[in-house]
Amino acid sequence: MSKISAILIDDEITNLKGLKQKLGKLFPEIQVVHTFQKPEDAIKGLQETQPDLVFLDIEMPRISGFDVLAKLEKIEFQVIFVTAYSEYAVEAFKQNAVDYILKPIDDEDLIVAVEKAVKIVQEKKDFNTNSKLVNLLTNTLSNNxxxxxxxxxxxxxxxxxxxxxxxxxxxxxxxxxxxxxxxxxxxxxxxxxxxxxxxxxxxxxxxxxxxxxxxxxxxxxxxxxxxxxxxxxxxxxxxxxxxxxx
The missing domain is CATH 2.40.50.1020 (LytTr DNA-binding domain)
Incomplete structure (x- = not known):
């Protein structure tokens, strides 16, 4: 399986370190390319780098996780919301999240959410690869x-x-x-x-x-x-x- 890039966003450094450690242990194919504590930095980072997967804390100072997404012009990544409050679940899915997980993060919940997201990411990559192959072959065979x-x-x-x-x-x-x-x-x-x-x-x-x-x-x-x-x-x-x- 190809590497999947991920960005982690949480205002608490201990949460970032804990999630990164869990991902490294459970999903070695996921490469964490950036972590952000400040939502303002996260917005800039997501505008410059579109990863495959984003783990996004909902409750952050000044700007919520929902607001982070609202400020982006383009969202091509899959989102897993991370929250300490289950009442955010409905709103999370309205934001087209793949899933949401509650803090403190349980390994089983993390596995279910990530496997769902990875499947979507991989299917998208396979589709894009197949489309490029078909277009290339079409151009090659057009003379025939x-x-x-x-x-x-x-x-x-x-x-x-x-x-x-x-x-x-x-x-x-x-x-x-x-x-x-x-x-x-x-x-x-x-x-x-x-x-x-x-x-x-x-x-x-x-x-x-x-x-x-x-x-x-x-x-x-x-x-x-x-x-x-x-x-x-x-x-x-x-x-x-x-x-x-x-």
Whole structure:
């Protein structure tokens, strides 16, 4: 597992040292890059360094943990609130915290909260890595006129001429091929729209067609493909579609 960067924020030095020690013992993959006692310093530090994970005390002098987050323009890290008062729990979750733990910190509570946060961080990193890989491969294979389809089993490399149309379905995408088979991709239709070449046309919010496979335009709002499949075309996209053939 890759290292996960963390920042600890608490106005009491003993709490910072204790939490850092517990993390080092229980989660060696977590690297504490900064600790802050003053919330003003923490705000500046978070603006300059976006870690993967932040442990944030709620009750601090002058500025609360909630106010620290409110002063940040960008929050891309996961937050675990640390507090001595359980009544802050509801407000903590309103602030989109992964979890909150009570002082004095119990090892079991810490493990549950951190494992939840680490899972989210790792999934985000895996997703970003996969996206970069797909974009790189897309650029590399563009001259070969192939599209890359991320699936549950890996990556499929499909020649563009074999794709009839793409259909968005409950957050997934169905890739309809000329051999009448279908591939289900974990990418949504919007992500494919960014990866496809200009021979593909988004005719409907849920459909992208290969223009080379369109055989007929029906006035009532459908495109007929070479396999006799009818794909809806929205009213707003009709003009743009017809303009392609002027």
């Amino acid at each position: 006129k192939k599209i890359i389809v991320p699936t549950a089993k890996g990556l499929s490399f499909i020649p563009q001429e074999e794709v009839l149309h793409l259909e968005g379905y409950e957050g997934y995408t169905k890739i309809h091929l000329t051999n009448l088979t279908t591939i289900i991709s974990s990418y949504n239709l919007g992500r494919f729209e960014k990866l496809l070449s200009n021979i593909f046309f988004k005719c409907h919010k849920s459909h992208i067609v290969n223009l080379e496979k369109v055989r007929h335009f029906e006035n009532e709002g459908y495109l007929l493909l070479q396999n006799d499949q009818r794909v809806p075309i929205s009213r707003t996209n009709k003009k743009a579609f017809l303009a392609l053939f002027k």
